[in-house]
Amino acid sequence: MERQSHATEQLRLIRALYPALAERYDAGSGSMPTPRAEFDAWLDREAGALHAGAAFGAIGDAAVTERFEAAFRAAHRVAALFGASVPEPEAFAAAGVDLLHLGTLLAAQPELTPVPTPYGLGAARWRSAFAAAALAHPAVLADGPGATPLVFGAEAERGFSELDSIPESAIAIPSVVQRDRTGATLRWTLRLVPAGSTPSVLGLGFAHGPHVSLPEMLMLQLMRITGGDEPVDTGTFTWLAGTVEGGRLAARHVYDAGEQVIRITCREIGNQGPHLGARPPLA
Numbered sequence: 001m002e003r004q005s006h007a008t009e010q011l012r013l014i015r016a017l018y019p020a021l022a023e024r025y026d027a028g029s030g031s032m033p034t035p036r037a038e039f040d041a042w043l044d045r046e047a048g049a050l051h052a053g054a055a056f057g058a059i060g061d062a063a064v065t066e067r068f069e070a071a072f073r074a075a076h077r078v079a080a081l082f083g084a085s086v087p088e089p090e091a092f093a094a095a096g097v098d099l100l101h102l103g104t105l106l107a108a109q110p111e112l113t114p115v116p117t118p119y120g121l122g123a124a125r126w127r128s129a130f131a132a133a134a135l136a137h138p139a140v141l142a143d144g145p146g147a148t149p150l151v152f153g154a155e156a157e158r159g160f161s162e163l164d165s166i167p168e169s170a171i172a173i174p175s176v177v178q179r180d181r182t183g184a185t186l187r188w189t190l191r192l193v194p195a196g197s198t199p200s201v202l203g204l205g206f207a208h209g210p211h212v213s214l215p216e217m218l219m220l221q222l223m224r225i226t227g228g229d230e231p232v233d234t235g236t237f238t239w240l241a242g243t244v245e246g247g248r249l250a251a252r253h254v255y256d257a258g259e260q261v262i263r264i265t266c267r268e269i270g271n272q273g274p275h276l277g278a279r280p281p282l283a
Contacts, residue, residue: 164214175187196232214242221262
């Protein structure tokens with residue numbers, strides 16, 4: 001009774017403050033409150049979208065604002081797969097992210113996508129997130145008994161902690177520190193990632209960076225797949241930031257359409273070819 005009463009009180013408050021939200025809630029769930037956890041998850045998603053719109057409104061470009069809002073909606077959708085909450089845009093701004101600068105870059109380069117990204121999830125939670133996505137999108141990601149839609153090569157598995165770190169750069173990348181519901185400490189970044197079907201720069205070795213990080217690439221793919229868009233890198237490889245095996249190897253990403261899996265494998269840093277390239281993020 002106490003939980004239902006609390007949810008009812010929350011719903012009354014939402015109706016008073018956000019009439020449009022209340023209408024959407026009633027249309028989807030009826031007038032009776034849903035169980036507490038479900039209600040809270042719904043409220044987080046909807047309030048997050050409202051906050052995102054307010055934070056990006058200062059940019060002054062409706063098309064750019066919509067791209068930011070769409071990216072945060074997609075990120076919230078993905079974060080639900082691994083049981084975390086995406087920080088609000090205001091939190092990124094408070095941490096040092098220049099949203100107006102990102103807006104200017106977005107307006108000038110339509111292939112860029114804002115990608116809110118968590119570091120510190122660990123390989124197991126990423127695998128679980130892809131497995132959950134596969135249940136809803138079996139035409140894109142391998143599903144069923146024994147299926148593994150996210151595959152790490154041996155070197156990438158051993159060096160996962162290096163690949164799961166915020167990339168080093170001349171200017172420190174701002175991050176939002178978050179303690180999630182599992183007790184893990186996550187660090188979230190917000191950068192713009194080239195999201196074309198192929199890397200924006202092809203045919204170069206690892207030395208020609210900077211490179212998108214492994215978590216950014218996994219977030220980008222899940223944001224696209226859960227939104228009904230085609231995965232990127234269906235016939236190309238993207239270098240990932242960081243090195244493993246004492247600096248001898250670097251990781252690369254590809255979507256294997258035949259097996260319906262994301263593969264993360266490693267090659268020597270001097271390796272290059274016409275189908276291997278970079279997606280330099282901007283911040």
